[in-house]
Amino acid sequence: xxxxxxxLIVGLALLLGGGxxxxxxxxxxxxxxxxPPLVIGLTxxxxxxxxxxxxxxxxxxxxxxxxxxxxxxxxxxxxxxGLIIGIAAIIKPLAIEGVIITREIxxxxxxxxxxxxxxxxxxxxxxxxxxxxxxxxxxxxxxCVFLFYTIGDVIRQRKSDPLLQQxxxxxxxxxxxxxxxxxxxxxxxxxxxVSGGKVAVAxxxxxxxxxxxxxxxxxxxxxxxxxxxxxxVTSIIAAWKGQTDIAVGNIVGSNIFNLLLINGLCxxxxxxxxxASGGAQDLSMMVFLSLFLLPLCVTDKKTIVRWEGxxxxxxxxxxSFWRIYxxx
Numbered sequence: 001x002x003x004x005x006x007x008l009i010v011g012l013a014l015l016l017g018g019g020x021x022x023x024x025x026x027x028x029x030x031x032x033x034x035x036p037p038l039v040i041g042l043t044x045x046x047x048x049x050x051x052x053x054x055x056x057x058x059x060x061x062x063x064x065x066x067x068x069x070x071x072x073x074x075x076x077x078x079x080x081x082g083l084i085i086g087i088a089a090i091i092k093p094l095a096i097e098g099v100i101i102t103r104e105i106x107x108x109x110x111x112x113x114x115x116x117x118x119x120x121x122x123x124x125x126x127x128x129x130x131x132x133x134x135x136x137x138x139x140x141x142x143x144c145v146f147l148f149y150t151i152g153d154v155i156r157q158r159k160s161d162p163l164l165q166q167x168x169x170x171x172x173x174x175x176x177x178x179x180x181x182x183x184x185x186x187x188x189x190x191x192x193x194v195s196g197g198k199v200a201v202a203x204x205x206x207x208x209x210x211x212x213x214x215x216x217x218x219x220x221x222x223x224x225x226x227x228x229x230x231x232x233v234t235s236i237i238a239a240w241k242g243q244t245d246i247a248v249g250n251i252v253g254s255n256i257f258n259l260l261l262i263n264g265l266c267x268x269x270x271x272x273x274x275x276a277s278g279g280a281q282d283l284s285m286m287v288f289l290s291l292f293l294l295p296l297c298v299t300d301k302k303t304i305v306r307w308e309g310x311x312x313x314x315x316x317x318x319x320s321f322w323r324i325y326x327x328x
Contacts (some may be wrong), residue, residue: 001207004203004206005129005207007199007202008200008203008204008207008222008223008226009207010030010196010199010326011196011199011201012052012196012200012223012227012229013196014193014196015051015172015197015200015227016230017189017192017225018052018055018188018190018191018193019052019193019230020054020189021046021186021188022051022185023190024184024189025184025186025187025188025189026186028185029183029186032108032182033177035114035253046196049179050156050257051189052137052192052193052197052226052227053072053073053227053228053258054262054265055194055196055197056072056197056227057069057199057262057265057266058265058266059194059197060201060219061266061272062269062270064270065165066270066271066272066273067216067219067275068201068216068218068219070131070216070219070221070272071216071218071219071220072224072226072227073259073262073263073266074115074224075219075220075221075224075282075291075315076224076227076254076288077206077255077258077259077290078220078224078282078286078319079316080125080226080228080231080254080255081251081255081290081316081318082312082316082317083225083228083232083313083316084228084232084235084317085235085247085248085251085293086309086310086313086316087134087235088235088236088309089189089305089309089310089312091241091307092239092242093300093303093304093305093306093309094244094247094303095243095244095245095301095303096302096303098247098296100249100252101294101297101298101302103150104214104252104253104256105254105294106250106294108144108259108290109290109291109294110216110256110257110258111139111142111260112259112291113287114138114139114142114183114284114285115131115139115263115283116256116284116286118131118138119135119280119294120204120280128273129279129280130271130273131263131267131271131274132271133265133267133268133271134269136265136268137183137268138256138264138272139259139260139261139267140264140265141204141264142260142264143257146260154190158268168238171307176321183260192258204218204222204223207222214278214327216275216278217223217296217327220282220323221323231251231254235247246299248297249303254304275325276295277324279301281323282323285319289315292312292315
């Protein structure tokens, strides 16, 4: 057990390191070839923060470990709202920019609702619940629409959009001069992501079998939190510095990427069955937290205050303990 847990930690560390190297190399390469910081921030950087989840889920899907894939995607989204926004709001109340309320959160809520609806095949088609290839293509299409709409909207509001500021700041921080060096970083990041994904998935399966718990629980908890560490660190630092719009925007954007891009790719490559035990509750909790976040953002002068952060954290911890207890 100890060896498998250590391997899981090593795998997660490789994933996080690989994701960081991938973002640094890709961002600098893109800038070297004249790609605008806006496009880099909205594509390369945003994709890079979700690279650990993408690596784990693609490998899990290819290997047939779809419970881990489902648990990681849905668990990451639940942890992003309940755990990360909760902790960030406790550190410092999160003032929310209007564009996040009017564009990002509604899109996240829409994606969550579509995931819930497409995952309830037992009611719609009278068949087992599953994200099949047609669902995956719908998610990918919605992701393209979201990306096109977001880039167009940001360009129209260049002077006031916090997402543009975030994109330019991050892409500037990730810049280097030498193309060869940046290419090396990019390739090294890919290698670490693939290696870390393989180690993490194998260790997670072993841990689940030794603990006699469903694999989805490991995906929902250990792997979901582990792959969400980049978002956790970014949001806490942003909240500490007073960049509270970035703290929330980073989380909401990650949830959209997880559902539409990562879930879409995985379901298209290999259909993802929704666990009969607790899968519907996981999807419902994700939708509930996404919906619950909206009134928190529009009240108290568009600020998520400390007691609301504590409430989000309590909801997350309570749900996680309940899922672990009910599966044992």
